[in-house]
Each structure stands twice: as C-alpha cells, then as structure tokens.
Amino acid sequence: xxxxxxxxxxxxxxxxxxxxxxxxxxxxxxxxxxxxxxxxxxxxxxxxxxxxxxxxxxxxxxxxxxxxxxxxxxxxxxxxxxxxxxxxxxxxxxxxxxxxxxxxxxxxxxxxxxxxxxxxxxxxxxxxxxxxxxxxxxxxxxxxxxxxxxxxxxxxxxxxxxxxxxxxxxxxxxxxxxxxxxxxxxxxxxxxxxxxxxxxxxxxxxxxxxxxxxxxxxxxxxxxxxxxxxxxxxxxxxxxxxxxxxxxxxxxxxxxxxxxxxxxxxxxxxxxxxxxxxxxxxxxxxxxxxxxxxxxxxxxxxxxxxxxxxxxxxxxxxxxxxxxxxxxxxxxxxxxxxxxxxxxxxxxxxxxxxxxxxxxxxxxxxxxxxxxxxxxxxxxxxxxxxxxxxxxxxxxxxxxxxxxxxxxxxxxxxxxxxxxxxxxxxxxxxxxxxxxxxxxxxxxxxxxxxxxxxxxxxxxxxxxxxxxxxxxxxxxxxxxxxxxxxxxxxxxxxxxxxxxxxxxxxxxxxxxxxxxxxxxxxxxxxxxxxxxxxxxxxxxxxxxxxxxxxxxxxxxxxxxxxxxxxxxxxxxxxxxxxxxxxxxxxxxxxxxxxxxxxxxxxxxxxxxxxxxxxxxxxxxxxxxxxxxxxxxxxxxxxxxxxxxxxxxxxxxxxxxxxxx
Amino acid sequence: xxxxxxxxxxxxxxxxxxxxxxxxxxxxxxxxxxxxxxxxxxxxxxxxxxxxxxxxxxxxxxxxxxxxxxxxxxxxxxxxxxxxxxxxxxxxxxxxxxxxxxxxxxxxxxxxxxxxxxxxxxxxxxxxxxxxxxxxxxxxxxxxxxxxxxxxxxxxxxxxxxxxxxxxxxxxxxxxxxxxxxxxxxxxxxxxxxxxxxxxxxxxxxxxxxxxxxxxxxxxxxxxxxxxxxxxxxxxxxxxxxxxxxxxxxxxxxxxxxxxxxxxxxxxxxxxxxxxxxxxxxxxxxxxxxxxxxxxxxxxxxxxxxxxxxxxxxxxxxxxxx
Numbered sequence: 001x002x003x004x005x006x007x008x009x010x011x012x013x014x015x016x017x018x019x020x021x022x023x024x025x026x027x028x029x030x031x032x033x034x035x036x037x038x039x040x041x042x043x044x045x046x047x048x049x050x051x052x053x054x055x056x057x058x059x060x061x062x063x064x065x066x067x068x069x070x071x072x073x074x075x076x077x078x079x080x081x082x083x084x085x086x087x088x089x090x091x092x093x094x095x096x097x098x099x100x101x102x103x104x105x106x107x108x109x110x111x112x113x114x115x116x117x118x119x120x121x122x123x124x125x126x127x128x129x130x131x132x133x134x135x136x137x138x139x140x141x142x143x144x145x146x147x148x149x150x151x152x153x154x155x156x157x158x159x160x161x162x163x164x165x166x167x168x169x170x171x172x173x174x175x176x177x178x179x180x181x182x183x184x185x186x187x188x189x190x191x192x193x194x195x196x197x198x199x200x201x202x203x204x205x206x207x208x209x210x211x212x213x214x215x216x217x218x219x220x221x222x223x224x225x226x227x228x229x230x231x232x233x234x235x236x237x238x239x240x241x242x243x244x245x246x247x248x249x250x251x252x253x254x255x256x257x258x259x260x261x262x263x264x265x266x267x268x269x270x271x272x273x274x275x276x277x278x279x280x281x282x283x284x285x286x287x288x289x290x291x292x293x294x295x296x297x298x299x300x301x302x303x304x305x306x307x308x309x310x311x312x313x314x315x316x317x318x319x320x321x322x323x324x325x326x327x328x329x330x331x332x333x334x335x336x337x338x339x340x341x342x343x344x345x346x347x348x349x350x351x352x353x354x355x356x357x358x359x360x361x362x363x364x365x366x367x368x369x370x371x372x373x374x375x376x377x378x379x380x381x382x383x384x385x386x387x388x389x390x391x392x393x394x395x396x397x398x399x400x401x402x403x404x405x406x407x408x409x410x411x412x413x414x415x416x417x418x419x420x421x422x423x424x425x426x427x428x429x430x431x432x433x434x435x436x437x438x439x440x441x442x443x444x445x446x447x448x449x450x451x452x453x454x455x456x457x458x459x460x461x462x463x464x465x466x467x468x469x470x471x472x473x474x475x476x477x478x479x480x481x482x483x484x485x486x487x488x489x490x491x492x493x494x495x496x497x498x499x500x501x502x503x504x505x506x507x508x509x510x511x512x513x514x515x516x517x518x519x520x521x522x523x524x525x526x527x528x529x530x531x532x533x534x535x536x537x538x539x540x541x542x543x544x545x546x547x548x549x550x551x552x553x554x555x556x557x558x559x560x561x562x563x564x565x566x567x568x569x570x571x572x573x574x575x576x577x578x579x580x581x582x583x584x585x586x587x588x589x590x591x592x593x594x595x596x597x598x599x600x601x602x603x604x605x606x607x608x609x610x611x612x613x614x615x616x617x618x619x620x621x622x623x624x625x626x627x628x629x630x631x632x633x634x635x636x637x638x639x640x641x642x643x644x645x646x647x648x649x650x651x652x653x654x655x656x657x658x659x660x
Numbered sequence: 661x662x663x664x665x666x667x668x669x670x671x672x673x674x675x676x677x678x679x680x681x682x683x684x685x686x687x688x689x690x691x692x693x694x695x696x697x698x699x700x701x702x703x704x705x706x707x708x709x710x711x712x713x714x715x716x717x718x719x720x721x722x723x724x725x726x727x728x729x730x731x732x733x734x735x736x737x738x739x740x741x742x743x744x745x746x747x748x749x750x751x752x753x754x755x756x757x758x759x760x761x762x763x764x765x766x767x768x769x770x771x772x773x774x775x776x777x778x779x780x781x782x783x784x785x786x787x788x789x790x791x792x793x794x795x796x797x798x799x800x801x802x803x804x805x806x807x808x809x810x811x812x813x814x815x816x817x818x819x820x821x822x823x824x825x826x827x828x829x830x831x832x833x834x835x836x837x838x839x840x841x842x843x844x845x846x847x848x849x850x851x852x853x854x855x856x857x858x859x860x861x862x863x864x865x866x867x868x869x870x871x872x873x874x875x876x877x878x879x880x881x882x883x884x885x886x887x888x889x890x891x892x893x894x895x896x897x898x899x900x901x902x903x904x905x906x907x908x909x910x911x912x913x914x915x916x917x918x919x920x921x922x923x924x925x926x927x928x929x930x931x932x933x934x935x936x937x938x939x940x941x942x943x944x945x946x947x948x949x950x951x952x953x954x955x956x957x958x959x960x961x962x963x964x965x966x967x968x969x970x971x972x973x974x975x976x977x978x979x980x981x982x
Contacts, residue, residue: 086858086957159855165832166815166857256833262816263831301730327818328829329810329836332760336753343749347742353705354737358730361712375713382705386698389745393694393752395687395759398826399675402818402853466691468673468822470853473861481671556724 013570013579013591018541020532025541028573032124032537034597043597045129046537050136051115052433055426057140058108059504062419064147065099066497068092077490079478089474090157091176095150097160098180102187103143105280105418110135110194112425113222113283115433117198119528119535120216122207122544124578125594127200130601130637131193137605138190145609145616146183149176156180159472161273161324162243164254164265169247175616181244182612188237189608195226195233203583205592207527209546209564211585216526217300220307221286224314225279231318232279236272239265248618266328270321278317280414282310284421285352285381288374291428292356294524295371296363299550299557302355309348316345326397335394342392349385353378368522369443373424376451380416384409387462402472405465411458423450423503430507431521435533436514442506450499457492460485525550530566542569543579546586600637607633672849675822680848680869681841683759683805683825690755694748701744759826762805762839770798771809774817774830774852776960777859778922778935783879792882792912795922797930798867801875802845810836815857821850821867829854842869849936858958864936882926885913888980897977900970908960911981920960927981934961946975 018024034040034049044050072092075084084092114132118125126132149155157176158167167177202223206215242253243265252258254265293300300306322330322338356378365371387409391397400406423446430438464485469476476482520529529552531539547562548554554563570579572591580590607629614623679688773780781794800806810819812830820827825840842848852863870878888894898914906916912925927933930940934956938944950971952961966974 086861090858163816163855166855171815171857262833298725302734305731305734327827328831329834332756336756339752339756340749343745343752346745347738350738350741351734354734357705357708357712357737358733360709361715361733362725362730364717365713375709378709379706382702386702389748390691390694390698393690393748393755395752395755395826396691396694398759398828399684399687399691399822401827402820402855466674466676467671468675468851470820470851470860472855475861479670479672481674550724553724556722557726 011591013572013588015568016542016571017568018571018573019567020541024571024573025536028538028541029536031573031576034537040597042602043599045125045133045595045597045601047114047118047126047129047132048535048537048539050132051111051113053136054107054111054114054139056111057136057143058104058111061099061103061143062108062500065096065104066500068096068099070493070497072096073490073493075474076476076486078487079476079480079483081475084474086474087157090159090472091150091153091155093472094156094159094180095146098146098156100414101160101276101280102184103139103146105414106191106276107139108418108422109222109225109280109283110139112218112287112422112429113198116429116528117201117219117222118205119432119531119539120219120526121201121205122210122527122540122546123201123205124539124543124572124576126197127205127592128193128197130595130598131197133598133601134605135190135194135197137602138186138193138609141605141609142183142187142190142612145186145612146179149179154179161269162265163269164243164246164262165256167243167247168255170255178244178247178616181240181247182616184240185237185244186609186612188233188240191229191233195229198222198226199230204580204589205578206581206586207544207546208570208579208581208586208588210581212583213304214546214549214586216286217289217303217306217310218283218286220310221283221289224310225282228275228279228314228317232272232275235268236276239268239272242268244615263328266325267321270324271318274321274324275314275317277413278313281417282313284418284425285310287421287425287428288356288377289352290526291370291425291524292374293359293363294428294522295366295368295374296359297366297523298359298363299525299553300355301358301362302351303549305351306355309351312348313345316341316348320345323392323397326394327401339392339394339397343389346385346389346392349381353382353385369438369440369447370424370428370522372444372447372451373420373427376447377416377420377424380412380420380454383459384412384416387412400465402470403465404461404469404471407471408458408461408465411461415454415458420450423500426503426507428522429528430510430514431517432528432533432535434511434514435517436510437517437521438510438514439506442502442509446499446502446506448499449502450496453492453495453497453499455492457489457496460488460492464489520552523552525553527551527566540569542567542571544569595641598637600633604630604633604637673822673851678823680844680846681824682763682843683838683840684823686755686758687826690752693751697744697748701741762807762841764805766807766839767804768800769807769809771811772798772819772830773811773813774815774819774856774863775813775920776815776857777852777863777956779819779863779865780813780922783882790883792879792925793910793923794882794926794930795924796865796932796935798865799875799878800840800842800867800869801872802842802869805839805841807837807839810838816854817852817856817863818854819850820853821848821865823848824867827853840867842867845869845871845874847931851936859956862935862937862956862959864932866931866936868931878929881929884926886911886925886981888914894973894977894980897973897975897980900966900974901977904964904966904974924978924981927978929982934959942975942979945978946971949974 034044034046075081154174154176156179202219245251246253246255252260254260254262289300289306320338320342323342326335391400391409427443464482467481469482517533519532545565547564551564576594578592578594579588580592581587582589607626610626611623614626676691679685771782779796781798784791810828810830812832817830818827819830824842828836828838846869848867850865906918908918908921909924910917933940934948949964951963952959953963
C-alpha cells in the first residue's frame with residue numbers, strides 16, 4: 001500500500017500496552033472470542049481452533065492408517081497366510097498409502113502451521129481466516145469421502161500411485177478408483193487454498209521488524225512446501241480429473257487402444273508425487289530446526305544455510321520425478337541425468353544434518369522428551385537419506401525398485417522424518433496448546449518404545465528387499481528366504497504401535513492431570529512463547545515489534561542484538577484487526593480488517609463435497625443442485641460486510657514504524 | 661560368482677549375494693560398494709551425534725552462545741558429502757553404461773508378454789514355421805546375451821529375474837527391451853514386480869539356462885507339433901479339454917487356439933504351472949484345474965467343475981502333452 005496521506009481512511013494505529021484484565025484486553029477478548037456451543041464450532045475462523053482440529057483429525061487418520069498397516073503385517077507375518085483375501089489386501093495397502101500421505105502427513109503439518117504461524121509471526125490470525133476454515137472442512141470431508149468407500153467394500157485398490165491402465169474402467173469396474181480420483185480432486189482444493197493462505201500470511205502478516213531473515217525455520221519449511229504445493233497439486237488434480245473423464249465419459253487420455261498413453265499418467269503423477277515427498281518432510285525438518293535449539297540452549301547453527309537448503313531441496317525436488325520411473329525403459333541419457341540429480345538432492349539434506357549435530361555439539365542439551373524425538377529423528381533421517389542415495393543409483397534401482405528396500409526407505413523418510421518430529425513437536429508445544437505440561441516419564445517411555453519398534457519394524461525391510469521380496473504382494477511362498485525378516489518386521493511394527501499408543505495415553509492423561517504450564521516452560525526463543533498458555537483468542541494483546549531472530553533470548557544473547565518490544569506495541573482494537581507488513585523487511589504497511597466468524601466456509605465445504613458425492617454416484621441432478629448451493633454459500637461468503645469496509649487503511653511508512 | 665541355485669535352496673531372488681551374468685554383476689558390485697559407504701557414513705554421523713550428546717561442556721555462564729559459531733561443521737560436512745556423492749554418482753553412471761548394452765551381439769531374441777497373471781514367451785525365427793510359443797518358462801543358452809522384448813497384453817507388469825538382470829516395466833502400447841545373460845547353467849526365478857492387480861503375488865517365471873546343445877534340443881522339441889497317441893483315455897480327455905479349456909488355452913496342431921491363457925502345447929516339459937505357483941506334477945495339475953480359485957483367488961482360470969471321470973481323462977490327456 002503506498003502512501004495516501006489525503007485518504008480519509010488513513011489511520012496511524014495507537015501504540016500502547018494491554019495487560020491481562022485491562023479494559024483494552026477485555027475489549028480484545030470480546031472482539032475475537034468465538035461464540036460458545038455448536039454455532040461457534042461451525043462458524044469459528046480462529047486459526048488455533050482450526051490448527052488443533054487439523055492435528056486431531058490427522059492423528060485419527062494416522063490411527064486408521066496404522067490399523068490398516070498392522071492388519072497387513074499380520075497377513076505377512078508368515079508365508080501363505082490367509083487372513084486376508086487379495087482384494088482386501090490390495091484395498092488395505094492402497095488406503096494405507098493414501099491415508100498416511102494425503103490424510104495424515106500433510107494435514108498434520110498444516111495443523112502445526114495453522115496453529116503456530118500467526119503466533120510465531122506476531123499476528124492475530126492467518127491472512128484469510130475463512131479460507132483457512134474452508135481448507136479444514138474440505139480436508140475433513142474428503143477424508144470422510146475416501147473412507148466412506150470402506151463400509152461398502154469398494155475402497156480404492158490401485159495403489160496410492162494408481163497406475164493406469166490397471167485403474168481404467170476396463171480393468172477396474174467398481175467405483176473404487178472413482179472414489180480415489182474424485183476424493184483427490186476435492187482434497188486438492190483444500191491443499192491449494194491452504195497453501196496460498198500460508199504464503200500470503202508469511203509474506204504479509206509478520207510482526208514489524210521480523211524481516212525475512214528473522215522468521216523461524218519452520219516458517220521457511222512450510223513456505224517452500226506451500227509454494228511447491230501450489231505448483232504440484234494442480235498437476236495431480238488434473239491427472240485424476242483426466243482419469244475420471246476416461247472412466248466416466250470414455251475419453252482416451254490413458255487408454256492405449258484408442259491412442260492414449262499410460263506413461264502420461266506416470267509422468268503427471270510423479271511430477272506431483274516427488275515434490276510432494278518434500279512437501280511432507282520440509283516443514284517437519286523445520287520443526288526440528290526450530291525446536292532442537294531450544295533444548296540445546298543456543299541458536300541453530302547456520303540459519304541461512306539451513307533455510308536455503310530447504311529451498312534448494314524443493315527446487316531440485318521438481319527435477320527428479322523420473323527416479324520413480326527408472327524401470328520404464330527410458331533412454332540411458334535421461335536415466336543418467338535424473339540419476340545424478342537424485343543423488344545431488346541429498347547435498348542440501350547434508351547441510352541440515354550437520355547443522356543439527358553442530359547445534360547439539362556446541363549447545364548444552366537438556367534431555368527432555370521432545371529433544372529425544374528430535375535427536376532420534378536425526379539418526380532416522382540419515383538412514384533414510386543413505387538408502388535414498390542407494391536407490392538414486394540407476395543400476396541399483398533396477399534391482400531395488402518395487403521391492404521392500406524401497407518400502408523400508410520410504411518409511412524411514414516419511415515416518416522417520418514426519419512422525420518423529422511431529423510427535424516431538426506435539427510434546428514441545430503441548431504446554432502452549434493446552435496450558436498443561438505432559439508427563440515426562442511416560443513421554444520418555446513413549447520415545448524409546450517408538451524408536452526401538454520403528455527400527456525393529458522397518459530396518460529388516462531393507463533386508464527383505466535385498467532378498468528380492470517385491471512390494472505389494474499379499475502373500476509369499478515359504479521357500480523364498482523371507483520368513484524371518486517378515487516375522488521381525490511384524491513384531492517391530494506392533495512395538496512401534498505400542499509406543500504411539502503410549503504417546504496418545506500421555507496426551508489424554510496430561511490434558512486432564514498435567515501441571516499448569518507457564519508462558520514459556522522450555523525457555524524457548526520464539527514469539528509464540530511470549531503469550532499465555534494457552535494463548536487468548538486474539539493471540540497478542542498488542543502486535544509486538546521484533547528486533548532479532550530470537551526475541552525471547554535477547555537478554556541472554558551477547559550484546560549487539562536489538563531489543564524487541566513485546567509488551568508495548570500496536571493496540572489495534574477497532575474491530576478484528578491485525579497489522580500487515582511489507583514482504584521482505586516487515587515494515588508496517590496496512591491495517592488488516594479480519595473477518596468475523598462465518599458459517600459460509602462450512603457450508604461451502606459441505607456443498608462442494610456433496611457435488612463430488614453426486615458425481616461419484618452419477619446423480620447429476622443432485623450435483624447440479626449442490627453446485628447451486630455452493631454458489632449461494634459463496635455469495636454469503638463474499639457479501640460486503642461493514643466490518644471489512646476499511647480495507648485500505650494505511651500506516652504511513654515513514655511515520656508509522658516505531659523503531660524501538 | 662558361485663554356482664547356480666539348486667532347487668532346494670531358498671532365497672532364489674537374492675540378487676545381493678548372487679549374480680550369474682554380466683547384466684547384473686556390475687550392479688552387485690555397485691550395491692556392495694554403496695551399501696558399505698552407507699554403513700560407514702551412518703557410523704560416522706551416528707558417532708558425531710553420540711559425541712555431541714555426551715561430550716563435556718564448559719559451565720553454563722547464563723549466556724547463550726553466538727549464533728554464528730559452528731559454521732565450519734556445515735562447510736566441512738557438506739564439502740565431504742558432496743565429494744563423496746559426486747564420486748558415487750560417477751561410479752553409478754559407469755555401472756549404468758556397463759549394463760546398458762550387452763558386450764557382444766545378442767544370440768537370441770525372444771518376446772515376453774505380461775498377462776494377468778502369467779507370462780507368454782515367444783521364440784521367433786526368420787522362418788515363421790519355426791516360431792513357437794510357451795509360457796512362464798524361458799530357456800536360454802548359457803554364456804551368450806539374450807535380448808528380451810517386453811510387452812503387455814493388459815496392465816503394466818515388470819519383468820525381473822534379479823540374479824540375471826534388473827527389472828523393466830512392460831507397458832501396454834510400448835515394446836521395452838532388456839538383455840540378460842546367464843554364465844552358469846541353472847534355474848533362475850523371476851517375478852513380476854509391478855503391482856498388477858489381484859494376483860500380483862503369484863506371477864513368477866523361471867529362466868532355465870542350458871548349455872548350447874541342451875538348448876538346441878529343447879528348442880527342437882518345442883518346435884515339434886503335438887503327436888497325440890492313440891490311447892483312448894487321452895481321446896476322452898482331449899474331448900474334455902476341447903469342451904472346457906480350449907476357449908482360453910491353445911495346443912498347437914489341434915483345434916484349441918484360445919489366446920487368453922498359457923499355450924499348453926508342451927505342458928509336460930515345464931517345471932512349474934500356474935505362473936510359478938505349483939510344481940508340475942499330475943496331482944498339482946488336477947488340483948489346479950479343480951481349485952484354481954482357492955490357489956490363486958481372482959485368477960482368470962476358473963475352478964473347473966468336472967466329474968471324477970472327466971478329470972481323470974483330462975489329466976491323462978494333459979500327461980500326453982510332451
């Protein structure tokens with residue numbers, strides 16, 4: 001927003017303090033608090049509520065996906081088992097993959113980002129709170145949409161990668177694949193709007209003074225992941241839409257008989273699928289980069305290299321999708337190029353690993369539960385990275401691809417890099433989320449059981465792969481040499497599940513019985529720890545002014561750092577307001593009017609999901625009706641609101657900034 | 661490396677300890693080198709991490725260390741990793757180059773087509789009358805490279821005989837090529853490694869490497885047309901076959917020309933049936949005919965309902981398919 005001195009709307013926000021219980025604070029609470037009861041539940045746009053919903057929902061899906069995995073492990077524990085039919089097994093592994101990747105790994109990170117970003121950035125909400133609510137509802141409904149296929153025995157069964165032509169109508173006549181195709185398009189909308197929200201929030205809603213080189217690494221991780229989402233998700237949404245057209249209306253995108261190309265599917269899917277792998281690990285690596293230093297009592301070694309490595313990983317991530325397709329008969333030159341790139345992509349990861357180890361080495365680590373998870377994660381990350389380098393070697397991949405070696409690799413990468421930081425992160429922010437401390441003893445137990453179970457469960461899979469065990473087989477003969485490794489894997493997976501159960505018990509027990517948590521129980525450096533636990537509806541009574549990367553550590557850091565102003569700041573209480581700042585150097589720029597709670601996101605989410613249900617059931621009239629209902633919800637959403645009328649208020653850049 | 665697996669040995673797909681030809685041996689070496697590097701790097705990093713956790717630190721002064729300390733960790737660590745990775749990348753490319761093409765011209769070309777869930781194998785000859793088709797079993801001469809053209813009749817499969825070569829996908833509408841060579845006579849197991857539906861787990865094949873003379877003998881036997889003995893049992897069985905089986909299966913030289921299922925012309929010469937699932941004994945053949953859906957649920961082969969008389973006759977007829 002440029003200077004508009006003559007505008008009647010210009011307003012220089014008042015600076016001041018608003019301690020708990022003061023008139024100003026009470027007014028803020030009145031403005032931001034959500035109505036109690038079910039109406040508030042459906043209409044709230046509070047990022048903290050939405051963030052926790054994301055976390056809880058994603059964890060429920062993790063449990064579902066985990067139960068699916070355990071059932072499969074029982075089937076594979078011994079050769080020639082008959083616990084499951086092949087069709088049941090195929091549906092289980094498909095839904096296990098779909099669930100873990102799409103309904104757990106990314107949403108759980110969106111949960112962290114939704115909850116924490118505004119708090120870490122010194123803002124009162126996300127840039128588009130109602131879009132945020134919509135994103136959650138669509139995620140929930142698409143999850144329910146996908147899972148509704150289970151009770152009728154028609155769950156997706158083509159593997160999460162869903163290769164055509166096996167998933168064409170010719171070979172898969174049931175609704176199974178349509179469920180997956182439509183569910184993914186629906187989920188894609190959720191992911192896309194969510195990602196756009198994160199990007200805008202990062203660039204526009206940081207506290208004054210929080211220049212781009214002062215944001216937490218988690219923000220960098222989520223930013224790169226969100227940008228990647230915006231590019232990658234449309235690719236896969238398009239692919240699934242084309243597949244649905246092939247199946248429903250007999251178009252010929254992938255249909256060989258009529259000139260379609262099955263390879264097109266593989267390219268489209270992996271152009272999305274590979275970057276996506278980084279989408280679900282970079283924010284998790286960000287969690288470690290931010291939370292690990294807290295327990296080492298020193299800043300992260302190499303902030304800039306680590307932030308840059310996240311971006312480099314993402315950029316390279318778009319150039320390596322072929323490594324999922326080494327065995328498709330591509331020319332040697334293409335294989336050489338993509339093989340080499342796939343090996344190079346581990347260089348940025350090396351940056352992060354050495355930064356973490358140096359941080360521990362130079363720090364004074366406190367062995368709390370979250371720290372155990374982060375330190376354990378580093379080991380799993382290294383194992384997953386090294387097996388990744390092995391599969392990046394083209395000739396070796398000709399052997400390893402589609403065997404259990406790859407299953408082991410991807411579980412070290414996805415489970416190791418996502419679940420361990422996520423569980424560690426939940427332990428870390430638990431006091432902030434709920435205002436209570438968790439049980440430390442139970443926490444340590446949960447770590448060790450998870451860590452041992454994880455390695456006992458997944459490491460032997462490497463061996464099974466080297467012994468030639470192909471992926472996605474529902475049974476195997478007893479003379480293949482795979483009996484022992486499979487038995488150990490099954491046992492390990494149950495131990496791992498037990499560890500996860502201990503974590504959940506800890507969460508449930510501590511929610512009730514945990515000791516009250518102070519504002520900053522870990523003496524952490526970032527802004528979210530400057531507000532009460534749990535944070536009030538408005539987050540920050542005043543928008544703080546930030547002067548360093550570690551606002552809460554300034555007293556202990558060597559001199560030379562500025563002092564942030566956390567108690568005195570912009571009051572902004574003429575309605576729901578927060579401060580917009582310039583993208584790079586975070587100078588105050590605009591007073592943003594934030595929307596009131598609204599039912600529109602819920603209903604838009606509901607009706608648009610019902611459109612997809614109509615398409616699935618080929619109830620065209622119903623789909624059209626739901627399109628109209630969605631249109632009405634959208635009108636309600638966009639209906640001009642008085643509270644939002646002041647959109648162009650501006651702070652004069654020269655006078656507005658109070659450099660403290 | 662070592663002698664070929666005997667039938668009784670387990671782990672027939674173990675390509676990390678065994679390799680029997682030039683299309684897979686360089687990969688085996690690469691695998692060991694990479695695995696060793698991986699273990700070494702892991703031990704070093706784990707050691708550093710353990711050191712970082714336990715090493716003695718100066719007393720806490722209350723101050724927090726400067727953020728910029730320790731950057732040399734990243735420089736040195738990343739520098740070494742980069743050099744190592746570049747070296748590994750070069751080695752991988754050299755290996756790729758070594759296995760991309762056979763060392764000499766291929767001595768034999770055959771076409772393998774993936775079906776749900778079995779393999780059709782075609783041996784072509786300049787003289788089409790010498791062409792023959794078999795299923796789930798590939799015979800090759802020892803010591804010479806063989807070109808395998810890979811096709812699919814339905815969905816994507818992947819052809820993988822790990823101790824002889826890496827895998828290649830079989831994609832509808834495309835013809836992929838790969839070569840393999842066995843330096844030691846023996847039986848080598850292969851499996852489909854691309855998830856291809858219900859019976860992906862039971863889609864195996866065998867490559868039987870024979871010395872040149874034996875191979876020629878086998879080839880000549882396969883080229884022979886079926887000579888049916890005049891035995892009456894077989895005649896009855898033949899009738900049963902033509903009634904129940906010939907829609908899908910074919911037997912060269914008879915009216916059975918079904919194309920959706922394995923060619924059974926020289927069935928008795930094969931070691932396994934049902935795409936590597938059962939050994940080819942009369943009992944297994946009968947079991948397979950009557951219980952195919954229990955053995956391979958969802959397979960295209962139905963469990964046939966035959967009277968004991970019909971079954972005995974059919975079995976006797978199949979035993980003549982030499």
